[in-house]
Amino acid sequence: MTSYLQDKQLTIALSGEIDHHSARETMETIGGKIDTYLPALCILDFRDVTFMDSSGIAIVINAVRRMREIGGKIRLQNIPAQPYKVLEAAGMAKLIEIPERSGT
Amino acid sequence: MKYENQIQVTFPSKSVNEGLARSIVAAFAAQLDPTLDELGDIKTAVSEAVTNCIVHAYPNEIGIITLKAKITGDGVLDLTIRDKGRGIADIDQAKTPLFTTGGAERSGMGFTIMESFMNELRVTSQPGKGTTVHMKRKIVKRGERP
Numbered sequence A: 001m002t003s004y005l006q007d008k009q010l011t012i013a014l015s016g017e018i019d020h021h022s023a024r025e026t027m028e029t030i031g032g033k034i035d036t037y038l039p040a041l042c043i044l045d046f047r048d049v050t051f052m053d054s055s056g057i058a059i060v061i062n063a064v065r066r067m068r069e070i071g072g073k074i075r076l077q078n079i080p081a082q083p084y085k086v087l088e089a090a091g092m093a094k095l096i097e098i099p100e101r102s103g104t
Numbered sequence B: 001m002k003y004e005n006q007i008q009v010t011f012p013s014k015s016v017n018e019g020l021a022r023s024i025v026a027a028f029a030a031q032l033d034p035t036l037d038e039l040g041d042i043k044t045a046v047s048e049a050v051t052n053c054i055v056h057a058y059p060n061e062i063g064i065i066t067l068k069a070k071i072t073g074d075g076v077l078d079l080t081i082r083d084k085g086r087g088i089a090d091i092d093q094a095k096t097p098l099f100t101t102g103g104a105e106r107s108g109m110g111f112t113i114m115e116s117f118m119n120e121l122r123v124t125s126q127p128g129k130g131t132t133v134h135m136k137r138k139i140v141k142r143g144e145r146p
């Protein structure tokens, strides 16, 4: 999982298939990066996510909670069609601003 | 029951098999010529049902999961995912959005997602005996797509 920090803005690029099999590691990595860099804004980039199920919902919710705890904000970007549909079906739009869906 | 094609796979409740189950169903469903969108919906629903067996049905042990896929007349994909695990005492409660017994690693949205991505979802369960999830999805024929 690659990430970069610029002006207190942490961008984390998620990739591959996000399911229960891979979720714990992803959740811990994101949490660790937030705790290390204490960003004002955390951006989760979904461009290279090829599949996501409800395990990804828990990952996003945990990241949202962590950013709230440190008084920061979170944003999701470049969400492909399949993860987008899962986020929508899980009602995530109520919790977090979800951008327009990008191409498949 | 009348069917045009059918497969059955059994595998142990190891998380590495989540991706395998999705791929098997996707490959089987390919003969209905689904769109990428339809395939995404089907893979998501399978992933939810299989993950539930691994996480909830067999929390402290490795058990057997049976996955059946059928193609019935008029292009319907009919899926059954069965475990012989812990079972669900109150199915209506389990289906309620956000209800989970899985802690912070789960969101309680699995059944809600299965319900919204498939045309039909039926859950039967017996505490201590196991759970069966039955789902159907109609694949629209090429010529009949909007």
Ligand SMILES: Nc1ncnc2c1ncn2[C@@H]1O[C@H](COP(=O)(O)OP(=O)(O)OP(=O)(O)O)[C@@H](O)[C@H]1O
Pocket: A054, A055, A057, A058, B048, B052, B053, B056, B057, B058, B083, B085, B086, B087, B088, B094, B095, B099, B100, B101, B102, B105, B106, B107, B108, B109, B110, B111, B112, B131
């Ligand atoms: N196969 C099963 N065996 C036993 N209990 C189950 C099974 N499937 C679901 N459950 C119960 O139903 C609840 C709701 O399931 P659902 O998939 O909707 O949410 P979740 O698995 O808890 O979270 P998520 O799917 O969002 O990660 C589970 O928390 C669990 O208590």
Ligand SMILES: [Mg+2]
Pocket: A054, B048, B051, B052, B109, B110, B111
């Ligand atoms: Mg679930």
